[in-house]
Amino acid sequence: MRCFVQRVMTDREVTTDLKQLIPDAAMRRRMSRVVKMAVSTAVECVGGVEQIDGLDTILTATGWGCLADSERFLRNLISEQEQLLNPTPFIQSTFNTVGGQVALLRHNHCYNVTYVHRGHSFEDALLDALMRAADGQGAQMLVGAFDEMTPSQHRIMERMGLFRTWKDGEGAVFALLTACQTEHSVAEVAGIDFPSEGLDAAAVHARYATDERTKVIWNDWSIAGCYPTASAQAFRKAVELIEQGTPEVIVYNAYQEASPAVIRVRWVG
């Protein structure tokens, strides 16, 4: 199974004005910070709001979902004693809000799935993209991941001692993938694997590398901070290394030392 990366970007690389990327004011004003962050990254990644029309697959991944709206809804539930609940944070707090909002921007009713599987969410979405491509579908696939850090989430993670080792993190990463190689392809996603046990760097290299110059990116939260879909940032870094001339990059997601995931990214030649 394989597919091709046409473009990949993070929320920090978005330069276009939000009102241009999300022209519908009614949609925009209901979006929380993470939804704006993720949808704007998705739209800029596909090349503008009109380009959503050409997508036949929208796959999003998140570990925490729209956390701020979920917290707002739950706080409301307690303070209002389960009465008089605002509809907006409830509607917008679902995990598939981002995928839905991207589709709604242009009323695109294509295959649209959100993966919520803690630290493996991004890899699961990517696996779906690879299977779509292998199945003869996925001519234009948008695949992305997002998570936001809120003050309460930060407090919980701090009390768990996570920030003694890693810094906190959040972000959105979106990639435009195709089943077939095009003149704009910058890298190939050559495979994905979920080994049953943790591996060290030498074992990862021995098992997955096909070139002696292959680099391994270890997603241990040191790249983008500590959050579930940080491996999408490592994938972004892998594509960057390919663009700089590395023939192959292995992204090893050592999420909490258990059930790792491996993404193999290759130069398209």
Place this chain on the structure above:
Amino acid sequence: MTMEQLIQELKEHLIEELNLEDITPEDIDAEAPLFGEGLGLDSIDALEIILILEKNYGVRLANSAEAKPVFYSVKTLAEYVMQNRK
């Protein structure tokens, strides 16, 4: 509270609760329609307005049939609140 003060307060609640970006109370015509044209609000906003009335003024719509004229504009909302507030 005078009618003018209530209208001003309702406009501020609408801007705050509906996240009306780049809009100030002065931009809202108290007599303009809230839905469709005017501010272009929709059914989700109607639910939010019901909560604004109930939480801030203790006003509950007795039946859904009266909602349409009451929700027509900020002014009609203010008149309803004036008549029914607790």
